Amino acid sequence: MSSNDEIGLLSGTFNDMAREIKERNARLEETAAERKRSEEEVKKLNEELERRVAARTAELEVANKELEAFSYSVAHDLRSPLRIIDGFSQALQEDLKETLDETALDHIRRVRSASGRMGLLIDDLLELARITRMEMRQARVDLSTMGRAIAGELKRSQPERDAEFVIEDGLAARGDVRLLRVALENLLGNAWKFTGRRKGALIEFKAAGEKDGRVVYCVKDNGAGFDMRYSDKLFGAFQRLHSTSEFQGTGIGLATVARIIRRHGGAVWAEGAVDAGAAFFFTLYPDS
Amino acid sequence: MKDKIILLVEDNPDDVALTLRAFKKNNILNEVVVARDGACALDYLFASGEYAGRDASVMPQVVLLDLKLTKVDGLEVLRRLRADKRTALLPVVILTSSKEERDVLDGYRLGTNSYIRKPVDFAQFSDAIRQLGVYWLVLNEAPPKHICPGISDR
Numbered sequence: 001m002s003s004n005d006e007i008g009l010l011s012g013t014f015n016d017m018a019r020e021i022k023e024r025n026a027r028l029e030e031t032a033a034e035r036k037r038s039e040e041e042v043k044k045l046n047e048e049l050e051r052r053v054a055a056r057t058a059e060l061e062v063a064n065k066e067l068e069a070f071s072y073s074v075a076h077d078l079r080s081p082l083r084i085i086d087g088f089s090q091a092l093q094e095d096l097k098e099t100l101d102e103t104a105l106d107h108i109r110r111v112r113s114a115s116g117r118m119g120l121l122i123d124d125l126l127e128l129a130r131i132t133r134m135e136m137r138q139a140r141v142d143l144s145t146m147g148r149a150i151a152g153e154l155k156r157s158q159p160e161r162d163a164e165f166v167i168e169d170g171l172a173a174r175g176d177v178r179l180l181r182v183a184l185e186n187l188l189g190n191a192w193k194f195t196g197r198r199k200g201a202l203i204e205f206k207a208a209g210e211k212d213g214r215v216v217y218c219v220k221d222n223g224a225g226f227d228m229r230y231s232d233k234l235f236g237a238f239q240r241l242h243s244t245s246e247f248q249g250t251g252i253g254l255a256t257v258a259r260i261i262r263r264h265g266g267a268v269w270a271e272g273a274v275d276a277g278a279a280f281f282f283t284l285y286p287d288s
Numbered sequence: 289m290k291d292k293i294i295l296l297v298e299d300n301p302d303d304v305a306l307t308l309r310a311f312k313k314n315n316i317l318n319e320v321v322v323a324r325d326g327a328c329a330l331d332y333l334f335a336s337g338e339y340a341g342r343d344a345s346v347m348p349q350v351v352l353l354d355l356k357l358t359k360v361d362g363l364e365v366l367r368r369l370r371a372d373k374r375t376a377l378l379p380v381v382i383l384t385s386s387k388e389e390r391d392v393l394d395g396y397r398l399g400t401n402s403y404i405r406k407p408v409d410f411a412q413f414s415d416a417i418r419q420l421g422v423y424w425l426v427l428n429e430a431p432p433k434h435i436c437p438g439i440s441d442r
Contacts, residue, residue, distance in 0.1 A: 072388055076356055079385045079408055080300065087306040087410040112409075119408035 064133045071129040078122055086115045117250075121238070124252035128237065132259055136176040140287040143171040143184065143217070147205045150185055154192045163192070163201035171207055171217065173284035175264045180284075183260040186253040187219040187280050193247055194278065195223030214266055214283040222277040226270075234270055257282070292349035292425050294320045297329040297365065298383075299357045306410065307352075307383075310417035318425060321348065326360025329353075330368060333375050347378060350424040353400070355384040355391055363394055370399040377431035379424060 089111045093100070100108075144167055151165035165188075173180070188203065195201035201223060208218040226234070226241045233239040237255040254268075261268045261282045272278035294311075298304050304322055311320060323329035329351075331337035335344035351369075355362035362382065369375040381402040382395045395403050404420070407413050 072386070072390075076384075076386045076388075079406075080303070082408045083385070083406060083410070083413065084300075084302040084306065086408055087309070087413065088302070090410040091306075091309060116409055 067129055067133050071126055074122060074126060074129075079119060082115050082119050082122075086112055089115070121250050121252075124250045124256075125237075128252055128256050128259065131179060131182060131256060132263075134176075134179065136179065136263060138174060139177055141173050141175050141177045141180050143173055143180070143205075144169050146177075146181055146184055147171070147188065150181075150188045151203070154188065161196075161201070162199050163195060163203065166202065166204045166206075168204075168206040171205070172287050173215065173217075174287040175284055179260045179263065183257045183282070184219075186257045187282075190253055190280075191219055191221035191223065191278075193223075193249070194225075194242075195221050196247070198223050208281065211267070211283050213285075215286040216281055216283050218279055218281050220277065220279040225272040225274050225276045225278045227274050228272060231270055231272070235268060254280075292318050292430075293346070294318050294425075295323060295329065295332065295348035295351045296320050297323045297326070297351065297357065297362065298354045299325050300354075303354070306413070307417065310410075310414040311421070313414055314418040314421055316417070316421040316425070318349075326357045326362065326365045328359075329357075329365050330360065333369055333378075334372070344374070347375070349379070349430055350420075350428075351378060351380045352383045352420075353380055355382060355386060355395075363391075363398055366395070366398045366400060379428065379430060381420065381424065383420075 089108050093105065093108050147167040148165075151167060155161070155163070155165070184205075188205065191203040192201075195203065202221065204218070204220045206218055206220075208216045210216060224242065224247070230241050233241065235254045235258040238251040239255075240249065240251040257280075258268050261284070264284055266283040266285075268280070268282045270278060270280045294316075296304065296307060298307065301324075304324075308320060308322075311318075321332060323332055328338070331339045332342070333347070333351075335342040353362050353365060357365070360368075362384070366380060366382075369378060369380070379402075380400045381404060382391075382400045383404050383406060384391070385406055387405045392403050404416060407416065
């Protein structure tokens with residue numbers, strides 16, 4: 001091959017290479033530009049997301065503030081006239097004792113009883129509202145010790161009762177200690193109340209398996225129980241399955257428990273039978 | 289004991305009536321001065337406005353203070369009377385419907401001596417008034433009337 005041909009071949013090859021390098025560069029630049037476009041898109045999406053989160057948080061704060069103002073109003077403004085109703089009913093009873101017959105006195109008794117009940121309902125509603133808006137602080141919560149403390153308080157409140165608590169050791173969960181205490185007080189308090197007429201009352205608090213990565217806890221009693229046909233009403237606010245003459249209460253306890261457990265991301269449900277006891281289940285993340 | 293005055297700061301006339309009734313039922317016969325709003329309460333304490341000319345050296349034994357008042361609200365009344373040398377040590381009992389934590393906290397922060405939530409049930413309210421009477425009018429020692437000017441400077 002002549003030297004000119006060799007140079008021609010080489011320069012052709014170099015040109016090919018140069019062309020290829022140019023094309024590859026162009027493709028690299030395109031890829032880089034594409035990557036940059038994607039990054040910018042991701043950045044924009046993130047900013048949009050943050051904007052939405054901020055908006056939602058602001059909405060939530062407004063809603064919380066409104067709830068607080070509402071509760072405050074309820075606390076003060078609703079209880080005030082109730083006090084007046086009760087006070088002057090009693091005044092009526094006392095000042096006009098001579099002129100009032102048994103029927104009149106009965107009417108007055110009912111007025112006073114109803115205003116007293118309304119006072120209790122208001123207090124319970126306020127408690128529920130307070131629990132709904134309270135900021136949660138996550139920590140390890142020793143449920144066994146908490147359960148035993150509550151059991152002790154209940155037994156001291158009525159030492160004459162023939163009732164026993166069996167609380168499993170080592171129950172611990174992740175959650176807000178104040179809220180979980182309210183929940184456990186309600187559950188154990190209910191068990192205590194609805195075994196009020198049972199001799200040899202037995203109340204158990206234990207772990208009962210797992211569900212969705214959470215531990216299932218159970219508060220079980222051998223008391224009055226409830227009709228399973230109405231079990232879906234149990235956790236509604238002010239829903240009761242027993243009359244006030246059988247067992248006193250406003251019906252907000254279980255609604256409060258449900259609110260608390262749901263705030264912890266868990267679930268609540270119950271099983272029972274009339275006169276054959278009840279078992280209340282709730283799930284929480286374990287913390288051992 | 290009879291010359292000890294109770295200053296009742298309460299804007300609701302029905303509440304005033306019930307409180308006075310509770311005093312009477314429990315044989316608390318002391319003079320009760322009723323201030324129907326915050327401004328009126330301050331006028332009484334500082335012998336100004338409608339109470340100008342009152343003998344300002346005569347202070348109530350205890351102030352029963354409702355929180356929700358018209359014109360000047362209860363906490364503001366408390367703030368002002370704690371800020372003034374003449375009334376800084378005056379025993380104050382907040383007597384109100386509210387049990388809201390914020391109110392209890394603010395009350396104590398501003399220097400109330402006691403915080404009582406009025407029960408809905410009148411019998412319970414009457415009993416609370418009875419206990420209030422025994423405690424603040426009989427048991428409790430009021431701050432001395434003649435205070436040396438230097439001592440109450442904080």
